[in-house]
Amino acid sequence: MQTRSLIAIALLAPTLVAAPALSQAVQGGDTGGGVVRAAKPVTGAQIYEQVCQACHMADAKGGAGAATIPALAGNRRLAASAYPIAIIVNGKGAMPSFTDHLGDEQIAEVVTYVRTHFGNAYPKPVTAAEVARIDHPHAAAGH
Secondary structure, eight states, rough: OOOHHHHHHHHHHHHHHHHHHHHHHHHHHHHTOOBOOOOOOOOOOOHIIIIIIIOOOOTTTESSSSSEEEOTTOGGGGGTTTTHHHHHHHTTTOOOOOOOTTTTHHHHHHHHHHHHTTOOOOOOOHHHHHHHOOOTTTTTTTT
């Protein structure tokens, strides 16, 4: 009896391990060859949740640990849209540049989102053109 249980577990294990990947494939799309791509975040909220939240926290209050992560909630520095744009484009301290991962439109979306949420009340939307005006780190290298 115990041998049958072990055999059943051995046969089911690959299915259980593959189940999360299969569910992602349906949402993001299997590109073939076993590569699964997640859906590209497009709204400011999606970008914040998928990119920023891991460090700045769900409530945008930042944190401390190996590095101090500044709070975005109630942050007066966000009043000038050029400040958060420059930080995302060029990085600062432990935060890297995100231009390899986010396009100008995505950066504009997430900056607008942060400036209008978490106790911030800076309602003027940020545009991709504003983001493009900030020197990007790879622009000088021809990338």
